[in-house]
Amino acid sequence: MDVSDAKRLKALEDENAKLKKLLADQMLEASALRELLSKKWQGPSPSAKP
Numbered sequence: 001m002d003v004s005d006a007k008r009l010k011a012l013e014d015e016n017a018k019l020k021k022l023l024a025d026q027m028l029e030a031s032a033l034r035e036l037l038s039k040k041w042q043g044p045s046p047s048a049k050p
Contacts, residue, residue, distance in 0.1 A: 001009075
């Protein structure tokens with residue numbers, strides 16, 4: 001492996017790490033949204049004024 005191959009490999013590893021972090025963040029957000037949506041939504045109380 002020459003220097004250009006090593007640089008390319010390093011760049012790909014860096015990009016892979018960034019993509020893995022983005023994926024983890026998105027999965028966490030989706031999980032939080034699924035949890036929120038799974039709870040029964042209750043509208044405003046009848047005594048609330050519009």
